[in-house]
Amino acid sequence: MRVVISATGKDINDLMDVRFGRCRYFQIHDTEAGEFRVLENEGQKSGGGAGIAAAQQIIDEGVDVVITGSLGPNAFDLINKAGIKAYKCNEMRIKEVIDKFKNGELEEINMAGPAHHGM
Template identity: 65%
Template sequence: MKIAVSAAGKTIVNLLDMRFGRCEYFQIHDTEGGEIKVLENQGKNASGGAGISASNQLIDENIDVIITGNLGPNAFKIIEKSGVKAYKCDGIVIAEAIEKYKKGELEEIKMSGPAHHGAH
């Protein structure tokens, strides 16, 4: 299983970034092989459509799960349509967020957060 986490940094001791489309990095954790792949978020500096860009980038990585703070309407639609499950988590250390997911302690994102327009 591949778990993507919106991240403020490149290691598991960095904090989860509550922003999805504008996070700095995505960490992709392969639970079977134990590998961690770090991607710079292609959407973070977009003038618009950051969530769309970020969603497509992760779908291209064949992920199964996303852990983030929230998803805007466009990102939510893409993620939901792709069959990827998304879960809400607070800005805690990434290793802890993954453990919470494995224990079934995270809430599935069933609806989008508010829309954001342009760079912030």
């Protein structure tokens, strides 16, 4: 399963970023192979519609799951339509996020959070 996590850094010891559209990096973890790679978030550079740009990027990557703090209305709409499952997590180290996900401890995001949350 390919899981994308909004991240503050490129390492599994770096913290998850609770912002989706304006996070610095996306870490894409392959939970079976135990491998991961890192993308710079296209959304953080955009003047407006950061959530849309970020969502488009991870949809194009063909991931199965996204883990972040919350999704704004536009990003939620896209992730939902793309059939990607979204889970909510607090700020913690990426390796802990993955453990929590594997143990089924994360709550699914079923509705959009406030717009412009990460400004």
